[in-house]
Amino acid sequence: MKQIIFISLFCIISFESFSQNLLEESKSRCISRSSDELTVYQGDLSWNVTVEDMDKKFADIYQSGKRLQGRVEWDPSTNQFFVPLSNSDKHEKVYLKDEFILKVIGHIEEALKLNYAQYVFFPDMGHSHLLIPQELYNEKTKQYKTEDKVGYYTWMLNSSEVDFLYHTAEQLNFFDADKNLLLDRQVQWRFYTRNLVGNSSPKGSNLKIYKAIDTSANTAAESHAHGAKWWGGGFNISSSSQGCFPYKQGDKTLYFDLSLEDLPMDPNTSDVYY
Template identity: 55%
Template sequence: MGLPAQAAIPGSGDEAWLREAAQRCQPAKVEEKFVYTNDFSWGMSLDDMKTKFQEIYHSGKRLKARAYFDQETGLFVLPKHETSETKKVRLTAQFLSSVKKHIESALKHGYADFVFFPDMGHSHLLLPVDFYEREIKNRPVKEQHLSYEAMFASNEIQILYHTAEQLKVLDTDNNLLADKYLQWRFFTRNLVGDNKAEANMKIYKALDTSANTTAESHAHGDKWWGGGFNISSSAEGCFAYEKGGKTFYFDISLEDLPWDSSRSQPGDFM
């Protein structure tokens, strides 16, 4: 299940992009530093976010259990911890290209400003009900890595990103701040893209919630799969993306950001 990551979509221009990623995307070393949840704080301003993004981007910190190029199989894989062992989720070129194009589209159109946890840093999956019934529903928990392979290899699924995750857009009474750009970010924070290596994005709304945060009840008839993937930018990252004529790099992981218990205060960078 799953196509070789090197099998780039004909005419997509992804061949060179994947070759570069294969060179950069080595397995994590023991001494590799991780991005932690408490590297960040809630209610950040855009200026705060910009400063923190640069700090994290050049820190050497990367996502725990990030994707890497597996020399043994010749594929990009994601580690998936199941019971007492770690399985490999094989990734397709189409999925990787889809994520790249979602990122670039979000940044270009002002749906996101930064690719890391405080802004565009995590996702959820939207599965057509018939796909879920056919491919996922009856699969044992011990084979969840195969469920992820099926989802990431399918052009039927959609990926939903919550952006502006820690951006301050509301006042203490949960009223929108007067800033027009922050209001735009609030109303466009539920981005949905397909898994067809295209840049098309649409906006879902959840205005029945105080933070406009979509959840299962806003899935437009699809099956909500809460455990999506995380993305985070790093100068040492695997996959390239473009923003404002400059090249940046990002990593992908199925694991949520851990908490650094050696620190008591969020936002204290180490």
């Protein structure tokens, strides 16, 4: 029994040490947004692109200085990361546990390693939806008022029981002119693995693939949630050389931002997002 307790304590201490070391740099990278910080807009991206197009666009966006609007920041007064949340006319904060951030990093790194994703930005692995156990959701709805978005997002993002579904290959072209799935094996792999579900293990997480082949683009939605409560408004992630959080891709360390806001339209253009 003593040995089991010792091992458990060692694992807890090791995880906390790992968490602190990994995210220490992020405290200085997640500074408050400056007035001249550039934003990733919908018009920066295009639908139905090739793998080669996506590769070039990722490199452009990563080095452009453009970051997510409403991205995570570090709050030195509370010693916590938070993500801004616009709620009616109020601008509020959702505070994030380190475990949540490590959970997302784990999903990213494993997805890249297993070729479920190639790039961390909207055209590929760039947005998520939340899968909540129905009984847990029923219980929590008794605790929070409908308008308490901060309360909802605080427990949903930080809960060890909530899974995240990422739609990958979001803007990749899958079809030929006759709407037939392309014969390219890489494209087909991305098509059939594009509903990526990450569980609650921060590192070495297990990823699952959900199927939605009853839809034209194999896009999982509420009817494919395997009995879980589908929460459509998840978080967005986008890589930037100036981003907050690190992730490994091969032997490279890259960085990404996280936000609860969808990509906005550029107020200075008349771009239409399709």
